[in-house]
Amino acid sequence: MGYCCGASMIGLIGSYRQQSIMVHQVPLMFCPVCHSMEVHPAVKEEVELVIEYALEDRVREVTLRETITPEMIAEWKEAGISFQETDDLEPILREQIDHSLDLLRVSKVLNDKEWGEELKHRLSVLTTQLKKLEQQKEESR
Structure with a gap:
């Protein structure tokens, strides 16, 4: 579980920029208080690999996952993170x-x-x- 500002972070699917690469459909952990954001540990290595390939191929935008299944979200929730699945906060x-x-x-x-x-x-x-x-x-x- 990710902690920030004294308590847990919220999981969500969003876009993540590292160096000059924008990666979409990334499971992220977000602090609703200080707005700190980091890649979910379950996909951190995968995101780093995708960014490395994108840099080599000189691609500026990539998508980590074309589809996010309920099983994936259930797996990410196992890390103990509240996961925002709808627009209702x-x-x-x-x-x-x-x-x-x-x-x-x-x-x-x-x-x-x-x-x-x-x-x-x-x-x-x-x-x-x-x-x-x-x-x-x-x-x-």
């Missing part, structure tokens, strides 16, 4: 808030004040994002 934000609250309880039991502060900041950002999303949904009705 609300369930993911709620899940991240729940995870952060659980971890905040653990930080209190461990008396880890620094981690607790990171989690409180993360909860604040996630809650703000959720409120904005709910407000946008309400306005679009």
